[in-house]
Structure formats: structure tokens, C-alpha cells
Amino acid sequence: MTEFLRSTNETVIYINITIIDDLEPEFRGFVTKELLQIFRLVNYVIITGPVSLIGIIFNIINIIVFIKIGFKETVNISFLALSIADLCSLIPLIWMSICSNPLVPTQSGGMDNQAVQVIVGWPHVCFSRISGGLTAYITFERYLCVAIPLKIKRIITPRKTVVIVLIIFIITIVGIMPEYFSFWLHPYVNADNVTLTGMIYYHHGREIENYVLSFAAFCQLSCFIVVILSTGGLVHTLRVKSKWRQSTSQFSKNNKAPARDRKTVLMIISISVIFIISYLPLSVSLVGMTTCKEYSIQGRYNNLVIGTATFFLCLESINSSVNIFVYYNMSSKFRAAMFSFIHFKRK
DSSP: OTTTTOOOSOOOTTSOOOOOTTSOGGGSTTSOHHHHHHHIIIIIIIIIHHHHHHHHHHHHHHHHHHHHHOSSSHHHHHHHHHHHHHHHHHHHHHHHHHHHOTTSOSEETTEEHHHHHHHHHHHHHHHHHHHHHHHHHHHHHHHHHHHSTTTHHHHSOHHHHHHHHHHHHHHHHHHHGGGGGSEEEEEEEOTTSOEEEEEEEOTTHHHHHHHHHHHHHHHHHHHHHHHHHHHHHHHHHHHHHHHHHHHHSTTTTOOSOOHHHHHHHHHHHHHHHHHHHHHHHHHHHHHHHHHOTTSSTTSTTHHHHHHHHHHHHHHHHHHTTSHHHHHHHHOHHHHHHHHHHHHHHHO
16 A cells, blocks of 8 residues: 555646556656656746746736626626636646645645645646636637627527526536545655655546546537637638628728728637647547556556646646736727726726
8 A cells, every 4th residue: 555655756637646656667658757857847837837826817807807897798707707717727737836846845734745736636627628618608609699690689698698607617517526536545654754645546436537537528629629610600700791791882892801800800710729729739638548548647658648738737827827818909898997997906
């Protein structure tokens, strides 16, 4: 039991701790131990931590501004929910960054830091999936607003939007929660003769964890499909309507689409591209972990899994932090409310 629970220096937030140091070098995959430590230091400590801290501040501002704007438009409800989900997904990354700092002891309050990373890491996974679901819903809603503008107010009301947002939160949280029933905490003595609390799987813990990984991958891939299809449909519909306006307008000789339509297309494309770039690599990795036994924390390519995960977290932290710039550049109401809030704080 002590051997199984031995503290190690490599881990990933999606998987339980294991004896990586006891694996033979040929089972470490394509990433060496030294290179992995560099990845962890640069991506977790230098990049993810500061970006997450800034993102937390930005999302708090987003929440305040959207509350100030009000919820007459249903999209503001969705943007508020997205800001809350992004905020909650960034908070665990701060602790991930602290635990990965070589200056921080390998134990925290009697608990192995890797156990802490797993415990606080899954909430990040949960809320990042919620962010994906909300992004998909927002994109689809915008498509409907352009495709059927006269009917959209009857189809999507503020009350229905609140219900949909709550459903996204509840389904995702319920789907991720079983991970916490796959292991239990157990004391052990590490190599320095210090008693710490570590983690060990239940009998069917691996199966439960595979289910959670499959659920997370399914959610993410489903969101990608919805975002891509909705964005494509939105861009196509806007182009068709822009051409129709030009053909029936006295300015038909002007081949440029209306500025508002171009700005809407740019905003949706920006959100879609940021989302896809940030989460597609992780989704592919999650699918690989559920289909390839060796591509896991316990398999031959364990260091590769951990190394790539450090890059995934960087992308996720950036994605959850940059929405404020999209809102600021694309929404005059957001800018006005933000300036009003800043002016009020200065007083």
C-alpha cells in the first residue's frame, strides 16, 4: 500500500496519482523527465498562474458589467453565465500553478500536493465543459437571431434562457461528480518519513474514471460540432441577407457588406476560433485516453500525457480570460457600462 501511494513529481489533473518514478525509462513515452519538468515550470507556473489570476479579475468585471447592463436581451444572461463558468474554471488553475512551483513543498497541510491537484483539478474540468456548452448555446442562439429574426423572441425568452443555462450547469456537474466516488483518501509515509494523505482507487474506480473521461470528451466534441455548424450557418445567412440588401438598395453598386453584419461575423468567427483552438487539442487527447490504454498516466506514454496537458491548461486559461476583449470591441453597451463602472469606482 505504501509503495502504491508513494509521492511522485509528475501528475496531471485529470488522473489519480501513481508511481511514475518506478516506471522504467522506456515506459515514459516521448517526453523525458527533465523536459517534463520544464513544461510544468513554464506552462503551469510562469504562464497559467498569472494568466488565470488576470482572467479572474477580468471575469469579475464581466459579471459586474453584465449585471449593470441588465437582462432585457437573452444573450446577456448567457454571457453572464459564461463569465461565471470561466471564473470558476480559473480558480483551480491558481492552485495548480502553486502546487507545480518547485519552491513550494511537495505537501500541503498534511496532504500530498498531487492529491490536492486532482481534487481541485476536476472542478476546472467541470466548469470548462460548462463554458463549452454555454459557448455552443450562445453561437446557436445568434444563428437563430439571424435566420428567423421575427420568431426568435417567441422561441427564446429570458425565462427559457435561464432554464437552459441551469440545465447545462446541472448536467455537467452531475456527469463529473462520479470521479469523486472513484477513490478515497488514505494516509501513507513518504520517502522522507513524513505522513501524508494520498489517494487510492476503489475496486471499480478505474471504470468510473473512464466514464467521466468519456463524458468530458463527449461534451467537448458535441460543443465543437454545434459551434462549427452554427457559426457556418450564421456566416452563410449573413452573407445571403447582405447580398439581398445590396440588390434592393439604392447603394447596390457598393459591394461591401453592411458594417454591422461584418462586425457580427467577425465577432462570431473570433469566438469560434478561440474556442476551437483552445479546446480541440484537449478533446482529442481525452478521446485518446479512453481508447488507447498506453496513452494514459499509467501507460507507456504517461509523460506525453502530462506534458501535453500542461499546454492544454495554458490554452484553457487564455480562452477563459480573453472574452472581455471580445465584449469590449464588439459591444457598445458593454463599453458604456464598463466605463460607467470604472468612473463610479474612481469617485
